[in-house]
Amino acid sequence: MSERFGFELRAQDGKARTGRIMTPRGEVRTPAFMPVGTAATVKAMRPEDVRATGADILLGNTYHLMLRPTAERIARLGGLHRFMNWERPILTDSGGFQVMSLAGLRKLSEEGVTFKSHIDGSKHVLTPERSMEIQALLGSDIVMCFDECPALPADDHEIARAMRLSMRWAERSKAAFGDRPGHALFGIMQGGLTRDLRAESAEALRGIGFDGYAIGGLAVGEGQEAMFEVLDYAPEMLPEDSPRYLMGVGKPDDIVGAVARGVDMMDCVLPTRSGRTGQAWTRRGQVNIKNARHADDPRPLDEACTCPACAHYSRAYLHHVFRSGEMISGMLLTWHNLHYFQQIMAGMRDAIAQGRFQAWEADFHAVRAQGDIDPL
Numbered sequence: 516m517s518e519r520f521g522f523e524l525r526a527q528d529g530k531a532r533t534g535r536i537m538t539p540r541g542e543v544r545t546p547a548f549m550p551v552g553t554a555a556t557v558k559a560m561r562p563e564d565v566r567a568t569g570a571d572i573l574l575g576n577t578y579h580l581m582l583r584p585t586a587e588r589i590a591r592l593g594g595l596h597r598f599m600n601w602e603r604p605i606l607t608d609s610g611g612f613q614v615m616s617l618a619g620l621r622k623l624s625e626e627g628v629t630f631k632s633h634i635d636g637s638k639h640v641l642t643p644e645r646s647m648e649i650q651a652l653l654g655s656d657i658v659m660c661f662d663e664c665p666a667l668p669a670d671d672h673e674i675a676r677a678m679r680l681s682m683r684w685a686e687r688s689k690a691a692f693g694d695r696p697g698h699a700l701f702g703i704m705q706g707g708l709t710r711d712l713r714a715e716s717a718e719a720l721r722g723i724g725f726d727g728y729a730i731g732g733l734a735v736g737e738g739q740e741a742m743f744e745v746l747d748y749a750p751e752m753l754p755e756d757s758p759r760y761l762m763g764v765g766k767p768d769d770i771v772g773a774v775a776r777g778v779d780m781m782d783c784v785l786p787t788r789s790g791r792t793g794q795a796w797t798r799r800g801q802v803n804i805k806n807a808r809h810a811d812d813p814r815p816l817d818e819a820c821t822c823p824a825c826a827h828y829s830r831a832y833l834h835h836v837f838r839s840g841e842m843i844s845g846m847l848l849t850w851h852n853l854h855y856f857q858q859i860m861a862g863m864r865d866a867i868a869q870g871r872f873q874a875w876e877a878d879f880h881a882v883r884a885q886g887d888i889d890p891l
Contacts, residue, residue: 517542520656520699520726522758528872530750530777533864536572536727536758538604538656539697540596543571545758546774546867548860549606549782550853554579555589555599558787559842559849562601568822568850569857572604572656574782577649578613581639582632586652594654606657606782609646609688609703612664612763623663625680643684647691655698659729660688662703667737674707674732681705681731682719689723699726701760707732708741710748717752728753729760730778734769743772750777767796767859771879774863775872786856790849793837795824797855798882802830804848809834812891822854823847 517537524534536543550557550565553576557565565573575595580586589598596602614621614628621630627642646661662681665673685702692700702725706712720728730749733742742764750759760780761773770781786796795802797817802809804816815825816833824833824847837844859879866875 519696522727522756524756526868526870528867528870529775531774531863531867531872532777532779533867534758534779536604538699540602540604540656541571543604543780544860544864545779546770546860546863547571547780548770548856549574549780550856551576551782551784551787552599552601552605553784554583555595557849557853559790559845560787560853562599564850565601565853566603568853569861570853572606573601575599575605575607575653575655576613577607577610577646577653578641580607580653581610581641581649582634586649590652590654594652596654604656605654606701607650607653607655607659608762609659609661610641610649611646611662614641615664616666625683627661627684643687644691647688651692651695657699657701657727658692660685660700660702660725662705662731664705664732664735665707666735667707667732669707671707671709671712674705674709675712678705678707678712678716678732682716685720685725686723689725701725701727701729701758703729703731703762704749704753705732708737708745710745713745713749714752717749721754725757727758727760727780729762731762733761734763734765734783739769739772742769743776746773746776746778767856768880768883770856770859771863771876775876786852787849790847790852791845793844793848794852795833795848796852797887799885799887800883802887804830804833804837804844806834814888814891816851817855818888820851820855820858822851824851 521537526533534545552573643661650658663677665677702720704716706716758779761778764781793805795816809830812830866872
């Protein structure tokens with residue numbers, strides 16, 4: 516096991532890459548999907564069950580943890596890994612995205628953001644330095660720079676202002692991060708949908724120097740076509756020998772399209788949120804388990820899936836427990852969704868290593884185009 520942070524690129528097929536991130540807490544196989552543990556828990560899942568789906572790394576949320584139970588309390592209790600019983604790598608976001616989404620409850624300045632808690636209205640200040648301090652208290656293996664992420668659509672002047680502020684904050688984040696062997700700091704590219712602004716942001720980040728690089732400011736309302744247009748060039752603006760992380764993505768076809776364009780890491784609340792709302796993601800598309808057509812269906816969600824929900828329970832049972840408001844519904848559907856997302860990642864890693872990613876991608880889309888299984 517590595518005592519320092521590192522990245523090894525093992526194979527490339529077209530733009531798609533497979534490799535590994537080395538940390539003192541274990542390796543992360545790439546391309547990697549990170550389940551989101553917003554409040555020190557992946558909702559409806561035990562940590563050991565999240566690991567059983569194939570996840571190597573989780574994402575924690577600085578904004579939510581700084582408010583409750585507080586980073587200081589978590590540090591006193593031994594750090595986030597011990598607190599949530601997950602001893603493998605954890606990446607924490609900077610809190611910037613959540614703070615920027617608090618319309619009417621925050622005030623932005625060069626120094627940082629002053630905001631009111633959505634929980635109790637208490638006043639807080641989040642700066643690059645404070646974000647680094649919180650993430651250090653949590654014990655994060657991968658720390659994200661503090662940035663401003665404007666929602667799209669927005670005009671180029673606003674996108675440029677936010678990007679340049681984020682680059683100044685990136686410099687301050689690195690200075691505040693300091694020298695922490697075994698821990699990594701990722702910079703975040705901004706620039707909206709404008710190639711020149713993306714290039715300017717990438718140049719600034721490369722000049723500062725980071726352990727990894729994220730592509731921010733996407734999956735914020737622009738649509739898949741516009742996102743893919745940016746991903747056609749943005750990953751290649753970042754260092755080839757560092758991991759590339761696309762933040763907040765996404766649906767299965769978003770994930771596959773991102774990997775095809777050179778992305779190594781992703782995260783999204785979608786598989787867990789969908790599980791709690793009766794939505795299952797399968798090889799052949801999305802299944803709404805609340806629909807009446809599932810009430811008498813003895814088949815699994817996906818006959819080819821080996822997760823506990825598919826191995827032991829019928830669509831009829833899953834429909835019943837969801838409509839009855841039973842907790843096991845969200846547990847089983849979440850487990851299935853996380854398992855499926857990790858199966859996508861494993862399939863892509865194998866295909867890239869074997870030089871057959873294009874064929875794998877074509878098969879992925881062909882199966883999904885068939886739609887859900889035929890009715891009984």
